[in-house]
Structure formats: C-alpha cells, structure tokens
Amino acid sequence: xxxxxxxxxxxxxxxxxxSIPFGLLLTRMAGTxxxxxxxxxxxxxxxxxxxxxxxxxxxxxxxxxxxxxAAVLIVRHGAPGVAPLFAAGxxxxxxxxxxxxxxxxxxxxxxFLGTLLALDWRAGCVFIVLWxxxxxxxxxxSLSALIASAAAPLVLLLLxxxxxxxxxxxLAALLxxxxxANIMRLVTGKETKxxxxx
Numbered sequence: 400x401x402x403x404x405x406x407x408x409x410x411x412x413x414x415x416x417x418s419i420p421f422g423l424l425l426t427r428m429a430g431t432x433x434x435x436x437x438x439x440x441x442x443x444x445x446x447x448x449x450x451x452x453x454x455x456x457x458x459x460x461x462x463x464x465x466x467x468x469a470a471v472l473i474v475r476h477g478a479p480g481v482a483p484l485f486a487a488g489x490x491x492x493x494x495x496x497x498x499x500x501x502x503x504x505x506x507x508x509x510x511f512l513g514t515l516l517a518l519d520w521r522a523g524c525v526f527i528v529l530w531x532x533x534x535x536x537x538x539x540x541s542l543s544a545l546i547a548s549a550a551a552p553l554v555l556l557l558l559x560x561x562x563x564x565x566x567x568x569x570l571a572a573l574l575x576x577x578x579x580a581n582i583m584r585l586v587t588g589k590e591t592k593x594x595x596x597x
Contacts, residue, residue, distance in 0.1 A: 405478035406485050413489025416470035417510055418497035421462035422447045425455045435503075438591070439580075443505035445540045448593070460509050466490060467513025475517075484566050487514035491570050495577060506577040508544040511570055515551060518563050522554045538592040541581035548574045 422442040426434045431450045434442055438449040444460035467490045474486035494510040496502040512530075516523030526547045533543040548571040555564035575582070584590035 402480070405480070405482040409474045409478060409482040409485040410489040412474060413470040413486035414493035416466045416486075417490030417493025417495075418499060418504070419462075419466055419493075420497055420500055420504065421466070422455075422459040422505065423500070425458050425462075426450060426452070429455055431455070441505055442500070443507075444509060445593075463494065463505070463509035464513035464516070466494075467510040467515075468517045471514050471517035481562070483518065484562065487518060488566060488570065490514055491573070495573065506544070507570070507574050508548070511548060511551075511567075511574055515567065519555060519558060519560055521558060522551055522560070522563075522567075525554045526551055534593060539585065539590055540593050541578055541590060542585055545575060545578060545582070 420442050422444065423434050426432075426447060429452060431452065434440075434446060434450070438446045440446070444456045444463065447459045448456035450456075467487065470486045470490040471483045475483040491507050491510050491514060493504075495504050495507045497504040512523060512526055515526055529547040529550055530543040533546050534540060537543070548567075551571060552564040552568040555561075555567055581590060
C-alpha cells in the first residue's frame with residue numbers, strides 16, 4: 400500500500416467511523432423526540448442530556464469518543480506512520496459534517512477526545528482533567544470544551560508530539576468555529592449550564 404493510498408483510506412475510513420450519529424440513533428431507539436428539535440439541535444451528548452436522559456447522554460459521549468478511538472487504532476494496525484493522523488482528522492470531520500445528516504452533525508468534542516486518547520493518551524488525560532475542572536467550576540460544557548481543546552496542541556508540543564500538535568491545532572480551531580454561537584452566549588451571559596434545558 401502506497402503512502403497516498405494509505406492516507407486516502409485512513410481519511411475515508413475515519414470519516415465514515417466519525418459520521419455515525421450515535422446521539423441521534425440512541426435517542427430514536429429510546430423513543431424520545433427528534434434530537435435535532437431539542438435545545439441547540441446538536442446531536443452530541445450535551446444536547447442529549449437536555450432530553451432528561453442521563454443514561455443516553457453518557458452512552459452518546461462514550462460511543463462518540465470510541466468511534467474516534469476505533470478509527471485511529473484500526474488504521475494504525477494496518478497502516479502505521481502518518482495514516483492514523485488522517486484517520487483522526489477524518490473521524491472528527493465525519494462527526495461534525497456527517498453525509499447522512501446533510502453535513503449537519505455535532506460539534507466534535509467527544510470525537511476530538513477519542514482520537515486524542517488514541518494518538519497520545521497523556522494529552523487525552525490532560526484534556527479530561529481540564530474539562531472536568533472547568534465544568535465543575537463553571538457548569539458550562541462549552542467553555543470546558545473550548546479551554547481543553549485549546550490546551551491540547553500545547554500539551555502535545557510539551558510532550559514532543561509536534562506532528563500531532565499541528566493536527567490538533569487545526570481541529571481545535573474548527574471546534575472553536577463550531578462553538579461560535581456558544582462563545583457569543585458565553586460573552587453575553589446567556590449560555591445554558593450543564594443540567595439545564597434550553
């Protein structure tokens with residue numbers, strides 16, 4: 400397998416792994432209202448929580464992270480080198496822009512974390528700790544994700560993972576872009592806190 404073929408396969412495989420809309424699937428199987436008509440309309444775990452089903456939110460968080468882990472580890476097994484990085488990027492893009500939902504997906508936090516854990520578990524653990532600390536202090540899921548994602552490339556640089564740091568600088572920038580409405584609500588004091596329905 401040539402480098403180009405491996406990279407192309409990794410990107411496509413990662414995309415389709417990431418595009419599985421677990422939040423939407425779980426809530427549909429549970430018989431709740433269409434997730435896209437609740438709260439922010441997002442298909443991620445934070446919006447699933449607004450249905451009042453903590454179990455479904457936890458399941459969505461876990462599965463959205465695991466699909467990122469799976470994409471990276473499966474590609475790494477068959478095509479080491481830079482291919483796993485493209486699998487990680489593909490998985491994130493698949494979650495944010497899933498073809499099945501007309502490219503309107505989630506904001507990518509759990510999948511960002513899953514791929515990060517698969518590429519460097521140390522940086523992933525720092526992400527988790529930062530997210531929890533900020534969430535505990537502020538009860539803003541969005542702010543927790545913004546701070547943890549911004550720190551990820553810096554942590555990777557400190558760990559000597561320069562190649563991975565470049566990827567996560569790009570993914571963090573896209574994650575921030577996907578949170579632009581949340582940022583505006585944070586600035587104006589209108590952002591919804593964890594555990595409250597919109």
